[in-house]
Amino acid sequence: MLRALFISIFLISAPVLAKQKDDGSQIQADNFYPRVKIVTSMGDVTLELDRSRAPIAVNNFLRYVDKRSYEDTIFHRVVADFIVQGGGYDVDFAEKPSFPDIINESGNGLKNEMYTVAMARQKDPHSSNRQFFFNMNDNVSLDPGRDWGYTVFGYVVEGTEVLDAISQVETDYDTTWGWADVPVEPVIIKRVSVLPPV
Template identity: 70%
Template sequence: MLRTMFIAIFVSFFVSTSTSIFAKDKDDGSNIQPDNYYPRVKMVTSMGDIIVELDRSRAPITVNNFLRYVDKRSYEDTIFHRIVPDFVVQGGGYDTQFIEKPAFGKIFNESGNGLKNVMYNITMARQKDPHSATRQFFFNMSNNDSLDPGRDWGYTAFGSVVEGYEVLDKMVAVKTDFDPKYGWSDVPVEQVILIKVMVLPPV
């Protein structure tokens, strides 16, 4: 019986230790502050700083995915390429030359997590395919109920602004125009740049 108990304890220890080791080896963002369900990031922009609290408890796939791009410094010197008053401030996908940044791949849509597309929440951008989000995100600049899930998939909110509301208010007021080179509407006339994003120490 003692031998059986020893084997059981050993196996349990081995499994828990191995799981911890493998988690540290993962490169999907889950290794970044793995025990913190509400990691915070600081976005340094050309118009000021924004601090966002992410909700890993409700949107683990999305938050880990976002943190992976932050950890790789892949959001540095990207632009907010789409700004629509009373709707969204969108960025994270293009550099200052309008060259599309590389993506890790599409992620599962977590829009049914209970988080809503309300003012100042951060949400993943996507194509028509509900599971097509990669790296682009946007800030809701209104209560965008139409982006929440209903009969169809919605857009995944995964955190909220805790500091820097006034920065987003300034961003959404910038002059925009149609860009004939790329065929895009709502492009800022003067670039709004995301200079860098950093993970803050746990609070």
């Protein structure tokens, strides 16, 4: 009897004692299409993420959102009719801390079409971590083919006019960092928040 009681208590308390995941998968865990709002210095953009096709990228993105790690970062690379990229640097161009790189999911069927959001990466296909970009054109060259592409993980549902305006800001070559396409006037990501399920 005592043994049965102990087992019952253990089974009830085990989930409570288990450490909750902190990888983004715990955020609206049952929602395959969570929405987030990005508040920028030029207006607001709302995204619908596609966890059904890009679960790793979506959970990774939500983890940074949950940690408020995108606040006060900038769009550091803006190329008209191509991309608007950010999420990795603050206004002083200091690199923000990152979680480990994630696996490339570019073969998920989602294309780098206008107003989609995708993970930025280095030459290594599995080097995405915190930076993301908006496609400001149908960028077929970024889709997978013989080589890995760039993982699309959502699309813009509100605020396309804000992205259009950002994509047209004046840019220049930054001699300090040796980067091209840097906005002359910083475009700041003030806040990113997860919206209630629709």
